[in-house]
Amino acid sequence: LLVFASSAQGADALPSWNEGRAKQSIVSFVERVTAQGSADFVPVPERIAVFDNDGTLWAEQPMYFQLLFALHRVKVLAPQHPEWASQEPFASLLKGDLKGALSGGGTAIMQIVMATHSGMTTEEFEQIVRDWTASAKHPKTGQLYTKMVYQPMLEVLAYLRANGFKTYIVSGGGIDFMRVFSEEVYGIPPEQVIGSSGKTKFEMRDGTPLLMRLAEVNFIDDKAGKPVGIHQHIGRRPIAAFGNSDGDLQMLQWTCRPPGPRFCLFVRHTDGDREWAYDRASSIGRLDKGLDEAGIMNWTVVDMKTDWRKVFAFEP
Amino acid sequence: LLVFASSAQGADALPSWNEGRAKQSIVSFVERVTAQGSADFVPVPERIAVFDNDGTLWAEQPMYFQLLFALHRVKVLAPQHPEWASQEPFASLLKGDLKGALSGGGTAIMQIVMATHSGMTTEEFEQIVRDWTASAKHPKTGQLYTKMVYQPMLEVLAYLRANGFKTYIVSGGGIDFMRVFSEEVYGIPPEQVIGSSGKTKFEMRDGTPLLMRLAEVNFIDDKAGKPVGIHQHIGRRPIAAFGNSDGDLQMLQWTCRPPGPRFCLFVRHTDGDREWAYDRASSIGRLDKGLDEAGIMNWTVVDMKTDWRKVFAFEP
Ligand SMILES: [Ca+2]
Ligand SMILES: [Ca+2]
Known part of the structure; x- marks a missing residue:
């Protein structure tokens, strides 16, 4: 009996999902599009699935992890930028007044991102991020950010x-x-990652070709930008899309446009104990219009609290 | 004996290549990077090879095929654009004066491309190109353009x-x-195609999500733009690059930057009988600085006339 139970669980590809409509909708979609001879069969090259990252694959509280990375970099770089002592949003930030620093909204955030994500080669930036992800810890759980998935x-x-x-x-x-x-x-x-970017510039430095990261926006992969980014990188429409906020709404609309079998899902953050609970009123990861549309379009909405047996892999 | 010869040829993955340094350099590179335990072994995910298209995978004479497509579209669209009768470069073009139309250089070409590549959805554009490639014939060979590979x-x-x-x-x-x-x-x-693009815009039209093609340049994937495009789409450096003109020079420099096993190749158009002969002085597909650099860097230069047993698949 024990052997049988273990084998049955081994055959379950989604062991951290509780039985229910959300899990069932995923399995049913996959079985339909992969069943040879079925009317809903989709050839392998067209089986494209797209996933939002923040709040969908990893957590995004108390704020986007990449913003925490940028704040860390401001502190590291401050000695090379004495002018920041009197220049917002850096001045507030360096005084420990995070709320004041971010009161400038999107403009302040863009200034912080540009100051910390440009001025080096693509390979130097990669190393800086690699060092941070290998050492920085989440303020609440004490885990590496890459464990917060x-x-x-x-x-x-x-x-x-x-x-x-x-x-x-x-x-x-x-x-x-x-x-x-x-x-x-x-x-x-890496070639299957689509995201926001700054411009880069090809340069020869002492005979060595390099790509320099410039302080100039290239593309913002959010909201109506997501279908644009998908088209630019993939060149065909996905058949499955997973998101968690209104920033994903257009991606889901684009993916789930009829005809043909299509699957769209929102992760709803309902578990204030194991994770965070937020949706319609949140400034980070607001899920409001998307929730309405999901109801109308019959998309899957995951209730984290009831649908997920386990949230993070590091949980016992 | 006949069976043996046929079997030996069957084992040759490059039957249209004559034996020689060019063919040998390709085979030797592939064998080195795929030999388990060799110092030059490269793991599968890092085996990225990039190919220029015009003049490298298909022909580009008497002019770029996409420009021929655009010229065709100007004629198709002319009835909807009475203003073109007095507006260059369209006026010359519609009078059959191609040379006059293109005398405006890059600006004229861009006007022709924008007028013919924007103002429709991505899917409408795809269908227009599909119809053209299924019917239009090359002026010299009478073959479909997609046979000119x-x-x-x-x-x-x-x-x-x-x-x-x-x-x-x-x-x-x-x-x-x-x-x-x-x-x-x-x-x-499609997801492994990188090229120049115009901007697109996500729109809901009568409840249907669409991407509209705008008359605005998004990215020019040429010269120093090629490494930028590669980084944007792939996110790692290729280990092999194939081109035919100075427009590919930066892509080859970026790809063949040491260390590690790397392979760079220029196709040189030397066969005026079976194809076209042009290099240092050509306005289309100029190979000049690239040829010098290939000599210095010991990159492979294919002499089409002597290295290729067959040029086009439709040849007897
Ligand atoms: Ca998100
Ligand atoms: Ca070319």
């Missing part, structure tokens, strides 16, 4: 790939930031 | 893929133009 979503990624899907990240986060850990953490290679 | 290069693509390489197009041509035929003609799926 959702075990149930790792299972979905692996399950889809085992069924011939190509899995992509499509995130408002920085494309080169995520590429540093996407292969190791998610099994997603 | 180099048989020896198709063999290189297949040979690399059989050895674990992911093959990419990296071309100054339009990304959405090439994607229409890249999978069928080259075995390269």
Whole structure:
């Protein structure tokens, strides 16, 4: 009996999901598009699935992890920038007044990102991110940020790939930031990461070709930018999309446009004990219009609290 | 004996290549990077090879095929644009004065491209290109343009893929133009095509999500833009690059930067009988600085006339 139970669990590709409509909708979709001869069969090259990152594959509280990286870099770089002592948003930040620093909203955040994500080669930046992800710890859990990933979503990624899907990240986060850990953490290679980016410039330095990161926006992969980024990188429409906020709404609309079998899912953050609870009123990861549309379109909405047996892999 | 000869040829992955240094350099590189335990072994995920398109995978004379497509579209669209009768470069073009129309250089070409490549959805554009490639014939050979591909290069693509390489197009041509035929003609799926692009905009039209093609440049994937495009799409440096002109020089420099096993190749158009002969002085596909650098860096230079047994697959 024990052997049988263990074997039955081994056959379950989504062991961290509780039985229920959300899990059932995923399995049913995959079985339909992979069943040879079925009307809903989709050839392997068209099995494209796209995943938002922040709040969908890993956590995003108390704020986006890449912003925490940028704040850390401001402190590291401050000695080389004496002018920051009297220049916002850096001045507030260096005085420890995070709220004041971010009161400038999107402009302040962009200034912080540009000051910390440009002025070096692509390879230097990669190393800086690699060092940070290998050492920085989440303020609440004490875990490395790359451990703050959702075990149930790792299972979905692996399950889809085992069924011939190509899995992509499509995130408002920085494309080169995520590429540093996407292969190791998610099994997603750098060429399947789509994200926001700054411009880069090819240069020969002492006979060595380099790409310099410039302080200029190239592309913002958020909201209506997500379908644009998908088209630019993939060139065909995905058949499955996973997100957690209104920033993913257009990606889900684009993916789930009829006809044909299509699957769209929102992760809803409902578990204030094991994770964080937030949706319609949150400034980070607001899920409001998306929740309405999910109801109308009959998309899957994951209730983290009831649908996920386990949230993070590091949980006992 | 006959059986043996046939079997030996069957084992040759590059049958349209004559024996010689060029062919030998390709085979030797592939054998080195795929030999388990060799110092030059490269893991499969890092086996990335990039190919220019015009003049490298298919012909580019008497002018770039995509420009011929655009000229055709100007004629089709002219009835909807009475203003073109007095507006250059369209006026000259519609009078049959191609040379006059193109005398405006890059600006004229850009006006022609923008007028013919924007103002429709991505899917409408795809269908327009599909119709053209299924019907338009090359002025010299009378073949479909998609038949004007180099048989020896198709063999290189297949040979690399059989050895674990992911093959990419990296071309100054339009990304959405090439994607229409890249999978069928080259075995390269749309997500492995990198090229120039205009901006697109996500829109809801009567409840249907669409991407509109705007008359605005997004990215020019040529010269110093090629390493930028490669980084943006792939996120790691290729280990093999194939081109035919100075427009590929930076891509080859970026790819062949030491250390590690790396392979760079220029196709040199030396066969005025079977194809076209042009290099240092040509306005289309100029190979000048690249030829000098290839000599210094010991890159492979293919002499089409002597290295290729067959040029086009349609040849007897
Ligand atoms: Ca998100
Ligand atoms: Ca070329």
